[in-house]
Amino acid sequence: MRKLDPNLAWLAAVLAATLLAPPLVAQDEDEEAPADEVSEVIVVTAQKREQELQEVPISVQAFTGEALQEANMRDLNEVITLVPGASEELSNNVGLRRYQIRGIGQALGDPTVGYYFDDAAFFVFGQNFAPMGRSFDLERIEVLRGPQSTLYGNGSMGGTVRLITRSPDYGGFGASLRGGYSSTDGGGNGNYIDAAVNVPLGSKAGLRLVASTEDTAGYQLLATTGDDEFGAGDVTNYRAIFDTTPSDRFNLRLMFAGNEADQEGGTLLSALDPPTTTSASAGDYTLGEYELATGSFTISFGGASLTSTTTQIDATDEVQVGLPFPLSPSGFLDIFAQTSGDALNHETRLVSQNDSPFQWLVGLYYSETDALVLSSIEPPVFPDSTADRGSESLSLFAEVSYAFLDDRLVALAGLRSFEDERSVYSSSFSTQLEPATFDSVNPRFNLALDASEQANYYLNIAKGFRSGSFNSPDTCALHELGGLPCSVAVDSDELWSYELGAKYTLSGGRLLVDVAPYFQDWRDTRQAVPVFGLFLDYQIGDSELYGVDLALDYRPASVSGLSFQFSTNWNQSEFTNINPTFAAAAGARNGDRLPFVPAWTGTLSASYAWALGDTWAGQAFLGLSHIDDQLGQFGPGASADSRDLLRARFGFSNERFGIHLFGNNLLGEDGAIYANSGRGPTIYTQDHPRQIGVELSLDF
Incomplete structure (x- = not known):
């Protein structure tokens, strides 16, 4: 008798639990809990309309700015550890990071995760990194899992991350100031300052100014000098927003934002114990910076609203670093690379606004982007090179939906x-x-059922797509030295995703449950393949991924102010049709897991707030994130370790003042986040070591 695959059996059990959960809850669902005891209602705009999070018929996770502050989540990189199925894939610098969602990711080509500031697309051809999103003074962060190619287009094949900024308050002047100081195990000290000012400009306009600066502690060993606090970094972030609503039918919003992240050496390590930088000299550095200017207006009229957003981005990333290279007399390659890009991105959309069962959305997106790439290698294995890359794209998109059964069943179809x-x-x-x-x-089909006040179900089928790319001839030549045939021009890849989801509001609103099993068919899969620390965008073949997301939010009735959050992702990935040429050269085979795709990720956290007299309150947070082990990038012995990251925050505040202690990586995890051998010495990155600090805050 053939045995049932335990993975499929587990997935079947989850599907059964998804459908049968409400009858198993013994609480009286007709009894509403007090307002201060129910889970917070979060309103998101993931589908280009305002919707309550529990009513959105796709897999979305949202974090309010207040929740991120409570957990001491200061930037997007820390937030990603809270998202089931998402993880860091590669980082070159404290401000240059790349992520994957549900196993769809790679270091080269266009990003497989789309990034947005409000409605502004953060996309520059040839620069595949996430914006350095500080959580301070953000309204919320939305993470959409699965392909979002209908509404968000190229670059959103695996998912989309939206940084929603806080709008100016027309009602009065306000300001916030945060300052922190921390100590790093085995390294130096760090500090940060965050400031925000809100200025009303009459009763119908306002200005909001936000700035942050942070000095990150160095903890790496620079072997050539013996410096064991190498790798310190400086990060500066700023934002100015002007917003006006002269009438109830018109809104104008202008934003200018920027970021600069400069680090000694970078994040790449040649050894983990002690953490030893790959850099050959104290003058090595990595730099990432961008400036973004965006203008957006919305006009409401006759049952519809028109929104137009135009964004100009200028971005630069620069590396001066030594990498291990056994064929060089010094044992190193000294590499300089700079990519300077600019982009003009524009979107106009028209969205229905009425009570009709028929709803619609139409729009267009245009992007024109250029990038200049400069590179040199010492010793001069190849001549210095320059490359000028350009992209011009146009998209037309639409979605229509119709509600049946007194608006309880909604069928949607979209196309881009x-x-x-x-x-x-x-x-x-x-x-x-x-x-x-x-x-x-790229089509999308969605069927959403509002089964009761406690249960919503949905089926979502969507296609994702990513444009092709170009490899550097120098990189190709190095890969051919390593035995791997290379193509300068790289074709596009695409993905079909099938997702069944359920969202429950139980125990009178005290318990929220989200479950979403999925299957993804990734055709012409592209991956970053390394040789001697340099990467090739390579079309490996086909792959399949399937799994389930699960999230719970619970506030027990017995203890006011206490809440628990749990989220996890189980994800199985494998190559199904590997290119024979690549398989022979890299030793890969069908059935292998995809690089940097953990089988399990999960978070468990608890937060508690309590009153101290009439004016003061106490706050405590404890959170544990788990990221399973991952395979490295096609090299013997290259793998990333399983990690458990514990963080905590405890303190007191009133309406104006606050003082909090915080700790990150309290278990002192020092294994590899990222590893690749690239048919050369293995290169790693790792989590920042244990960090203990204090934060003071002032609001007025």
């Missing part, structure tokens, strides 16, 4: 037509490439 023309000119090309055009039609 996409065309992208790309070009590259390089001084190192013996023959210049002709421009390439990539196009795709």
